Amino acid sequence: MIHSLIFTIALYYGGEAASPAAAADNAPCLRCHESLIGETIADTHLKENVGCASCHGPSLHHLRDETVMTKPDILFGRQQVDAQCRHCHEEHEDPARVARYLKRWSGKTRPNGRLINEDSICTDCHGNHNSAAKPRRPQGEDPAEAWTSLVDGDSLAPWTAEGGAWKLRGGRLVATAAAGETLRIERPAGLEGRRLRFTFQATGRQVASFYWRGSRTARIALAGGPLPPASLSIDDRPVVMSPLAGEIDLEGAGTISIAWAEHIEVFAGGEELYRIRRRRDGDDVKAIGFSIRAEADGAQIEISEVQHRPLE
């Protein structure tokens, strides 16, 4: 008989940071923010190598989170816009021309929907950046309310950390490990007939794993890069599985989602990776956890969302 269930998704990272000299690329953002294709602020600045990320931060969690639960790194309230633009721009070259423009538009609404007056900010007069068009939500995405979060932004509990290196930072579970070190964090959870999803970002060379424990031992390892994309083992014995999808780029950040029903289904970035028939003999879920095994100093994992909801 099989005694305990450990289901692990392991991700292997090369840990190559993007070169700072790399040309700005807005394509990853425009995939969803279609209304900003051709928009003046985005386009003018891209030509100057000032991309979305220069102003909004790399926003990796937001960018790779197919569930769009996480905000970009940097957002601007109305009061913060002028200061942001003034990082790079000084006074207008031709103030008289701007004054004439102000006079002409005063009390009128520009095509971007903003009313022009003495208090106008840069983006009232420039561009169409606040375009009313809603960003595209990934298909089939359900409302945030349907999900229950398993990370409460105020404390680590009921997660229990092994090694004490896990911290709660900005509502995220964060751990940094030295070469050869393995760190684990776990919490009780019953997930029968549920869907679970989590969003993470991993940096540095490491094997980052998600696992669950019950009364059997099973293990799935997902690998990015040159390694085969995934493998499953039950009680430490490998089981041959053919992936449904091609190679998936798991580097950096992503959303992994798992459903428990007749089958256990594994998705990455909304694409189904695996479907495994469930054994009926007690493959329940009693606890879920994450672990990282660092292959170089300073490997880090940041888990921004762990959520579950009933199956449809």
Ligand code: HEC
């Ligand atoms: C997977 C689709 C997707 C990608 C990729 C994406 N976004 Fe978004 N973004 C959205 C959605 C959907 C919203 C609206 C979220 C909401 O209404 O809660 C949004 C909102 C925003 C907002 C406004 C947030 C607010 O609360 O006002 C900013 C700024 C933003 N995205 C910037 C970016 C940047 C920069 C990138 C690239 C680094 C990016 N987005 C990539 C889907 C995406």
Ligand code: HEC
């Ligand atoms: C030069 C800096 C800069 C660049 C480049 C830039 N943004 Fe912005 N973005 C801002 C500022 C400032 C605001 C707030 C504007 C305002 O409220 O008037 C903003 C607002 C937004 C909003 C919220 C709009 C709203 O009001 O609902 C989204 C979405 C957004 N940016 C996405 C992007 C994306 C995607 C890119 C790249 C294609 C990008 N931004 C490039 C500075 C920038």
Ligand code: HEC
């Ligand atoms: C990281 C630096 C940077 C930031 C931040 C920035 N800009 Fe720029 N912007 C530039 C550069 C560089 C150019 C091209 C050279 C120039 O015209 O000054 C430019 C060009 C422009 C132009 C076109 C000028 C022309 O001659 O057609 C406008 C308009 C503009 N920016 C407005 C803004 C606004 C509004 C903001 C704030 C939302 C902003 N910029 C934030 C760097 C920046």
Ligand code: HEC
């Ligand atoms: C009342 C409207 C208005 C406001 C507010 C405004 N601008 Fe302008 N801006 C103009 C006009 C008009 C021009 C002349 C060029 C044109 O027609 O685009 C201009 C030109 C520019 C240029 C091109 C170079 C130059 O100096 O002519 C930049 C860069 C620029 N503005 C940045 C900004 C920034 C940054 C802010 C906020 C601190 C801002 N503008 C606020 C109307 C405005």
